[in-house]
Amino acid sequence: MYYYIKDNKILAKYPLSTKEIYIPEIDSHITQEEFPDYGVHRSTTASVTIAEDEYIVEYSIEVQNGLPVQVPVIAKKTPEELKEQRLQSIADKRYEIETGGTVFNGIPIATDRTSQALITGAALAATIDPNYVCKWKTSAGFVTLDASTIIAVATAVRDHVQNAFNREAELVQAINDGTYTPDIEW
Numbered sequence: 364m365y366y367y368i369k370d371n372k373i374l375a376k377y378p379l380s381t382k383e384i385y386i387p388e389i390d391s392h393i394t395q396e397e398f399p400d401y402g403v404h405r406s407t408t409a410s411v412t413i414a415e416d417e418y419i420v421e422y423s424i425e426v427q428n429g430l431p432v433q434v435p436v437i438a439k440k441t442p443e444e445l446k447e448q449r450l451q452s453i454a455d456k457r458y459e460i461e462t463g464g465t466v467f468n469g470i471p472i473a474t475d476r477t478s479q480a481l482i483t484g485a486a487l488a489a490t491i492d493p494n495y496v497c498k499w500k501t502s503a504g505f506v507t508l509d510a511s512t513i514i515a516v517a518t519a520v521r522d523h524v525q526n527a528f529n530r531e532a533e534l535v536q537a538i539n540d541g542t543y544t545p546d547i548e549w
Contacts, residue, residue, distance in 0.1 A: 486517035
């Protein structure tokens with residue numbers, strides 16, 4: 364953001380995409396190259412280092428030595444904000460693991476939501492027809508799966524997905540019990 368400053372006060376703000384600005388005192392437009400000569404400056408950010416994820420950092424703009432500076436305003440998160448953030452982080456990690464794929468007998472199997480649905484459909488077909496055989500596309504190429512293998516793949520995928528949800532449930536319980544610490548691993 365660019366700030367037009369006069370007498371140590373911010374008079375106007377402009378987006379960084381601004382190429383020229385009208386300055387009433389000279390009744391003329393100035394280009395980006397001339398901005399500093401007329402008190403139009405790009406904001407800078409004061410550096411801040413904080414521990415972990417327990418703080419909220421917001422920035423206010425202050426004029427320091429005639430220049431706009433983004434000054435960090437640091438506030439400790441409330442217990443409710445911290446809990447909500449941790450719950451969301453755990454849910455995000457569960458989704459990443461759930462949909463990140465698994466390996467069955469050395470064959471990589473996709474476990475994104477669409478793949479889970481396709482595997483479920485193939486398992487249903489294999490359950491209805493024990494002679495069912497299909498070509499299944501994996502990241503390593505096509506493989507031929509018979510009915511019993513399809514059911515085994517579906518079971519492995521279901522176990523993989525359920526394990527992700529089970530771990531999420533354990534971590535949520537730890538948060539609710541007050542025993543959760545950020546160093547607990549998945």
